[in-house]
Amino acid sequence: MxxxxxxxxxxxxxxxxxxxxDKKIILGDWCAGSKNAxxxxxxxxxxxxxxxxxxxxxxxxxxxxxxxxxxxxxxxxGSSGDKYIYTVDKxxxxxxxxxxxxxxxxxxxxxxxxxxxxxPTE
Numbered sequence: 001m002x003x004x005x006x007x008x009x010x011x012x013x014x015x016x017x018x019x020x021x022d023k024k025i026i027l028g029d030w031c032a033g034s035k036n037a038x039x040x041x042x043x044x045x046x047x048x049x050x051x052x053x054x055x056x057x058x059x060x061x062x063x064x065x066x067x068x069x070x071x072x073x074x075x076x077x078g079s080s081g082d083k084y085i086y087t088v089d090k091x092x093x094x095x096x097x098x099x100x101x102x103x104x105x106x107x108x109x110x111x112x113x114x115x116x117x118x119x120p121t122e
Contacts, residue, residue: 021088023069030096031113037106038084039063040116053078058118074098 031041042055044067053067053076065078069088076084086098089105096108 020071021069021091025091025093026069026074026088026096028110030108030110032107032116033095033109033112033114034105034107035114036104037108037114039106039108041113042108057116 027044027046029041029043030039032039039055039062040057041059042053042063045052045054051067051069053063053065054061055063063076063078063080063082065076065080065082067074067076069075072088074086074088076086078084084100086100086106088096089099090097094110097105098108099105
């Protein structure tokens with residue numbers, strides 16, 4: 001009977017944790033961990049109660065705006081009106097896997113970043 005109780009509790013915990021993600025785990029700095037990542041570097045922070053998004057390309061500011069996390073959906077709204085809607089496929093303290101609908105998965109990490117190529121100069 002105890003085994004069944006433990007299994008039932010594990011199933012409840014697993015199914016409930018699969019539906020929502022604690023935003024604390026995604027806070028902070030992330031960088032590209034795969035070649036198909038859209039953002040070279042970005043940061044998710046909470047400043048004065050606001051969820052702020054900052055990204056950089058070649059160490060220069062790229063996109064800034066706001067973000068929200070609801071269940072497994074990460075929505076980013078840039079100040080220029082650009083919008084990114086991701087499903088959080090997987091998250092650990094040092095790996096974040098995001099996917100936009102119809103697009104390949106994007107992997108972001110905290111260490112061992114992939115640098116994007118610099119554009120050609122004339």
